[in-house]
Amino acid sequence: MGRVVVEVMPKPEILDPQGKAVVGALPRLGFTQFTGARQGKRFELEVEGAVTPEVLAAAREAAETLLSNPIIEDVVRVADASEETA
Amino acid sequence: MALDSARIGVVTFPGTLDDRDAARAVRLAGGEPVSLWHGDADLQGVDAVVLPGGFSYGDYLRAGAISRFAPMMDVLVDAAKGGLPVLGICNGFQVLTEAHLLPGSMIKNDHLHFVCRDQQLRVENAETAWTRDYTAGQTITVPLKNQDGQYVADERTLDELEAEGRVAFRYLGGNPNGSRRDIAGVTNAAGNVVGLMPHPEHAVEKGFGPDSADGARAGVDGLGFFTSILSSLVHA
Structure with missing residues (x-):
């Protein structure tokens, strides 16, 4: 069985409310280095067979x-x- | 066409919540609501279509993203491009943007909370098929309830919308979700396809609407959408 990974990100110019909430929570746990x-x-x-x-x-598409x-x-x-590196 | 013969389709997707209220609004305005099922590629000869609110497919992937590929949407997109009046409310608006019938998109509210309140709007464009019974600049109050209601588009698109008078509604009394330029709803260039996040179908009958100067829950400011489409069809 083959597997294809697709990653999607919000465009840089679009405000990401979820990311903003995450970065707001990090310092409360002591992770102050992430800005x-x-x-x-x-x-x-997933596909049957190889990823051609x-x-x-x-x-x-x-x-x-x-x-x-x-x-x-x-x-x-x-x-x-x-082909992903661990 | 006579008013009472206008047939307005209301599409139900899995997870749609407000189809019955939309059908009721059509009936109260004097039209005949026709239930349409997302899985059928048949508009049943309706004169206009409402895509109601809710959480189709649980908002999975993106709000409206999966509904946009329903068999009903294939025929609806073609019909809308041919001039069929279509109103998208809340989730219906999200479906229309995913189908590229309307520009822009909706993302999560800037404050990340679900918002549910009576919302003041300014009608900016009273010349669309769904707003002709209002006057430009008129203030109306209808319920607003959503989580992914923040309207976004790139600056060039926003400038075009403003220049072409295609911002149909703007939030008044505070922006409830961070929408660009306080935009609550937009229209296509032809004025037959209109989408907005607030819910006019919940403000159509005294006793069941927002509070108004006429008393508690007496607001019926949303009825104009549904009388507008009937008069548009009569004058078409």
Whole structure:
């Protein structure tokens, strides 16, 4: 079974209320070194068999049409999960 | 067309909450509501469509993102581009932006809280199919209830919307969610597709609306949306 990873982030110019809440909470736990946080999404798409270039192309298309909204988000990564470094 | 023969479709998605209130608003205005199911690719010959509020598909992925690909939306997008009047309320507005029938998008409220209150709005554009019974500059009060209500678009899009008079409604008395330029609702260039986050369908009958000068829960400022579409259809 193959797996494709798709990562989506809010566009830099779009205020990220969730990231703002996270960065507000960090200092309360003593993590004072983090000055910003942005929260995105990670999808793992599973396929029968290997992750071929065709599968990656389809994942890219799915990322642009359904998994992200280009008005507010950027697709920052579409990759074969087996090539991820730990 | 006679007023009482106008048939207004109200689409139900899984997770829609306000379809019955929208249908009731259509009826109180004098039209005939027609229930439409998201899974059917058939508009049943309706004269206009309301996409009501709620949390279709639990707002999973993004508000309105999954509903936007329902079979009903395929036919609705084509019909709207052909001039069919469509009103998106709250989640319906989010579906319309995801379908690219209206510009911009909604993200989580800047304060991260669900907000539920009676909200003052200024009607900025009283020439759309859904606002012709109002006057430009008129103040109305209707309920507002959402979590992902912060309207965003890039500066160029916002400037275009302002220049073309396509900001249909603006929040008055404080911006409840951080929406850019206090925008509560927008229209397409043709004026047949209108979307807004507040809920006019909850302010259509005395005793069940917001408090008003006429008494507690007496506000019926939202009824104008539904009488507007009926008169638009009569004059079409």
